[in-house]
Amino acid sequence: MKNTKWGNTVAESIPESENRRQQIIDAATTLFLARGYNQTTTRDIAKVLNISQPALYHHFGDKETLFVEVVKTVGDQVNRDMKKILARTYTEPIDQLIDLTDAILTRHPRDVFTLIHSSFTSLSDKHQRVLGMIFGQDYVAPIAQFFAKMSLRSNIDARTASSFYITSLAPLFGDFHALGAKQTKHERIAQLMDLILYGVAKNN
Numbered sequence: 001m002k003n004t005k006w007g008n009t010v011a012e013s014i015p016e017s018e019n020r021r022q023q024i025i026d027a028a029t030t031l032f033l034a035r036g037y038n039q040t041t042t043r044d045i046a047k048v049l050n051i052s053q054p055a056l057y058h059h060f061g062d063k064e065t066l067f068v069e070v071v072k073t074v075g076d077q078v079n080r081d082m083k084k085i086l087a088r089t090y091t092e093p094i095d096q097l098i099d100l101t102d103a104i105l106t107r108h109p110r111d112v113f114t115l116i117h118s119s120f121t122s123l124s125d126k127h128q129r130v131l132g133m134i135f136g137q138d139y140v141a142p143i144a145q146f147f148a149k150m151s152l153r154s155n156i157d158a159r160t161a162s163s164f165y166i167t168s169l170a171p172l173f174g175d176f177h178a179l180g181a182k183q184t185k186h187e188r189i190a191q192l193m194d195l196i197l198y199g200v201a202k203n204n
Helices: 002-035 041-047 051-060 065-084 093-107 112-117 127-145 159-169 186-196
Strands: none
Touching: 002 051, 002 065, 041 051, 041 065, 051 186, 065 093, 093 127, 093 186, 112 127, 112 159, 127 159, 127 186
16 A cells, blocks of 8 residues: 555656746746846746745756756747748748747847857856857757848858847847837838848949
8 A cells, every 4th residue: 555655656746846847947938038147046936936946956956057948948949930930931031031030039038149148157168058059059040041042142151141140139129229219029120130131231
């Protein structure tokens, strides 16, 4: 009888533990994406879930590990979203780039480039490398795939164009760098993508 009871307890604790781990990731995602790495503490995350910090550390050994897991999870979601968009056929390339950009903004309330790179001074070399790989694989690579289909200037390759694109998204996050007043989200994205693709000089 004791063995059966013990066995049931173990069986029941596994999904409960997995559920708690996911709850921590979800809460950490909301806070990290909104505030950034340095402005978010494990105490903040634990408080949202009404658990102790030791309970949080039981699932994630430290703040760095949890942050990397959050970026990995969100990056994977963004990558899947962009791959679906890249598989579609568009009449105009700019419309596809607008949708790709919207996919990033849907997951990120803050500039993704700043979110990741502003954390580097606080992270170990190991975690910096992991984040660099995630950033390259989940963000830079899909956008480079888009630019690879474009006619680029002879001195610009698809990956360089992708990096430029990602570092140019700041005007879409908040109003401080906004290019125009009283624009809808779609209008703001469309205007910036037009500038990225076609520049500001008049074509003769």
